[in-house]
Amino acid sequence: MNAEFRAAGDQSLIVYLGHQISIETHQQVLKLLYLLEREAVEGVRNLHPAYCSLLITFDPLHLNHDQLRAKLNSYLNRIEETPLPIPRQVEIPVCYGGEFGPDLNEVATMHELTPVQAIELHASSTYTVHFLGFAPGFAYLGGLPKALASPRLQTPRAKVPEGSVGIGGNQTGVYPLATPGGWRLIGRTPLALFRRDRNPMNFLRIGDHVRFRVISEKEFAELRPQ
Amino acid sequence: MTGILVEVPGFFTTVQDLGRDGFGPLGVSASGAADVISLRIGNRLVGNPDGAAALEMTLVGGEFVFERRAVVAVTGTDFGPCIDAAPAPMWTSIEVQKGQTLKMGAAQSGARGYLCIQGGVAVEPFLGSASTHVLSGLGGFNGRALRKGDRIELGTAEWPFRKRWLSAEGLESLRPRLTIRVTDGPQSDWFTDSAWKIFCANAFQVSEKSNRMGIRLEGSPIPLDSSREMITEGVSLGAIQVPPSGQPIILFVEQQTTGGYPKIANVISADLHCLGQLRPRDSVRFERIGMGEARSLLMEQAALLASKEMIRE
Numbered sequence: 001m002n003a004e005f006r007a008a009g010d011q012s013l014i015v016y017l018g019h020q021i022s023i024e025t026h027q028q029v030l031k032l033l034y035l036l037e038r039e040a041v042e043g044v045r046n047l048h049p050a051y052c053s054l055l056i057t058f059d060p061l062h063l064n065h066d067q068l069r070a071k072l073n074s075y076l077n078r079i080e081e082t083p084l085p086i087p088r089q090v091e092i093p094v095c096y097g098g099e100f101g102p103d104l105n106e107v108a109t110m111h112e113l114t115p116v117q118a119i120e121l122h123a124s125s126t127y128t129v130h131f132l133g134f135a136p137g138f139a140y141l142g143g144l145p146k147a148l149a150s151p152r153l154q155t156p157r158a159k160v161p162e163g164s165v166g167i168g169g170n171q172t173g174v175y176p177l178a179t180p181g182g183w184r185l186i187g188r189t190p191l192a193l194f195r196r197d198r199n200p201m202n203f204l205r206i207g208d209h210v211r212f213r214v215i216s217e218k219e220f221a222e223l224r225p226q
Numbered sequence: 227m228t229g230i231l232v233e234v235p236g237f238f239t240t241v242q243d244l245g246r247d248g249f250g251p252l253g254v255s256a257s258g259a260a261d262v263i264s265l266r267i268g269n270r271l272v273g274n275p276d277g278a279a280a281l282e283m284t285l286v287g288g289e290f291v292f293e294r295r296a297v298v299a300v301t302g303t304d305f306g307p308c309i310d311a312a313p314a315p316m317w318t319s320i321e322v323q324k325g326q327t328l329k330m331g332a333a334q335s336g337a338r339g340y341l342c343i344q345g346g347v348a349v350e351p352f353l354g355s356a357s358t359h360v361l362s363g364l365g366g367f368n369g370r371a372l373r374k375g376d377r378i379e380l381g382t383a384e385w386p387f388r389k390r391w392l393s394a395e396g397l398e399s400l401r402p403r404l405t406i407r408v409t410d411g412p413q414s415d416w417f418t419d420s421a422w423k424i425f426c427a428n429a430f431q432v433s434e435k436s437n438r439m440g441i442r443l444e445g446s447p448i449p450l451d452s453s454r455e456m457i458t459e460g461v462s463l464g465a466i467q468v469p470p471s472g473q474p475i476i477l478f479v480e481q482q483t484t485g486g487y488p489k490i491a492n493v494i495s496a497d498l499h500c501l502g503q504l505r506p507r508d509s510v511r512f513e514r515i516g517m518g519e520a521r522s523l524l525m526e527q528a529a530l531l532a533s534k535e536m537i538r539e
Contacts, residue, residue, distance in 0.1 A: 006412040009492030010520035012462035014412050021457060033251065048250040048460025050484050055250075055460025060495055060524055065517065132253040133458070133484030136362045140458070140484075177362050196352060196364055202252050 011060040018052045031082045049131045087209045095220040100188035129208040137176035137194030139204040156182030190223040228294045232376040236288035241366035244277040246355035257357040260502030264302035268342030271299035271319045278346035279356035287330025297344040303336030317392040337505040345383030396536040402503040408491035429509040438480040447472025458486040464493030494520040
């Protein structure tokens, strides 16, 4: 297992398992995360998985970079033999365009597509949750058709409505909470992706396979939790 | 009801403790007190465990009516606390009687003060912590800053009053620094020697747009090697990101859990509490030190905090 370690600060270490976004690298990150969640290293405080890396923060009074590196090497040696669970298949209903997707027409025009073609393309792909990050429950989805990749907005919106489906570069994702955001919004889901009164709170998990299903405004209203 | 009533909330007052660790895989950052040292000492002064929930006030303190007698301590920046009309000391355990109001005003310097109350502030924990995560509206008191008319419940406190105060030497040794020490971060070698020179030789001004999520700095732009492409990765507390504008952003307690900008450096753990006392227009400088020195400084600080001489009775 070729891993590169770098100190990120005096209480954090980052492990790179590759330098390009790919499903293979994602699976390595996932395996290391699973191993560290199952057999926690004493003194480790938090794990931040991302596309190609895992950031590990630790209590610097009880662990140092060298000790952690040695421990991680023993985990990395077991990565190849670590099986991954079969990914969950998750469907997210989305009402595209209109007030829910104010940037749909612009995204379509950018790629010389009609809005309907853009919707069909977005709903035709299977996406992988590479990680949850940035804000609570925000899933970074890989697998966006190249023909839909769109640059982020020049000026991010101060508040993106909860459930908004957006495109940022070659990624797509759903905003679980109303937060600021710079992705182009093409639709909205009535599903609650992050709820503090639910267990688990997050609807999506790292490693999930996701498909979007086109729904009407009427279905959106019916599916919306009261 | 045995709590406190918010008569005046102050500029931005939230419930905070030492934060919630371990939820990075959900995208939830730790949050917690911006100046953990002041929180810990305040809690010790009133006989609480270090991590008891308290009120964190920002720039302007609040006014709170006590519905029962309580032992409290006000720490951090000086909001000029008064009980009714009588000035009350900072960094000291004080008694507030039922019906009295603890009043605080604007700070002249520094940014954050803590009202620690014996028994702690009682809010429903979210993921094991009372800390407010304002951006996502989670934790603390209804996931938000306090407003006039809010009633905050207090935990039970059964200890007798004991006069405790922070020693003068303790106060001096914990004084927040304006030269923040940093170690290298994961992309430190992406920055040229001249970029590092700009970063370490100049003062940066704290922007008005700073908050608990990030401290935005303004100063001489730090040049970036734009040919290198950054892939979004996990970010640690105190990471100093350099976006294309060259104006650094220090990721703070309510930080995003991942980020896509390169990081020139990372604030050392022993200086993180100093970030909590930075106010808009303050001038900060950075000093680059080695990992070993950063560790020694943290050990020294931990030993100092643990020493019996810190808190007098």
